Amino acid sequence: MSLEREDALINSYKESREKVIYFVLAASGSAIGFAMTQSKTEAFAIHHYIWIVAISLWAVSFFCGIQALEYLKQLTLNNAMVLRSERKPFEDVGIASGPLPPKVALSIVYDQTNKKYNIYSRLQLYCLLSGAVIYIIWHIVKMLLIVTT
Template sequence: MSQEEELELFRQFRSVQQRNSYFLLAAAGAAMAFSMTQTKAEPLIWPHALWVLSVSAWAWSFYSGLQFIEHAGSALFQNHNYLVLKRLISGMPPDKAGVEMKDLKERFDTTLGRHDRKMKIHGDLQKYMLLAGAVTYFLWHALEMYIAKV
């Protein structure tokens, strides 16, 4: 695989990753907005605890999505900085450039690793909290239907 093909594959991966995150952000926002319309005229009573949990889970999902996007942007910026510094170091004398490149690579790997871990955590939280919000919302809705029947 050529370097150009690898770069294109990476661009496509990032594009899919971003679209997925934005879709989940929109879903969480829409879910919160819709659930608010369902309770705007009701007094707050004990069954609404499940509703509060669902809205909280969606809010957490939304926040996690924002954090994911922030860390993805920071990782891209770090990659850019690495390439610029690598180009500058390559103009140094060979004996000094080797030491500088090793130090730069270690610091870059540490920083990028931290962003990757946080992206994984926030990406997973975004998905799971969206799902948890949906489950608790359905439970709340079922409880409301049961109470209305009784």
């Protein structure tokens, strides 16, 4: 496989990861806005605590999406530094010398960053879905309270 085709596949994969993060960011923001409009005229009642949990989960989802994008940028920078270090001496790349060889240090940083990225991207999705389930539960509780009163 040619180098250009490999680069194209890698870029396509990276773009698809970014698109998912941006989609879930948009969904979280939209969910918060929608939920706010659904209860803006109601007086606060005990069942609104469930609503607050759903809003909070969507806010956490939004935050995790932003963090995931940050770690994705760091992964891209780390990959660029590894590629640059293969062409130039480490002193010219701007990597400070330390107790570990630079390639090992870059590998460790990459692994740590990738783990954090995976945590935040998964947490983003799980919080969005959990918020939706909690919001549905809130609606059911609200309907049950209306029926019983």
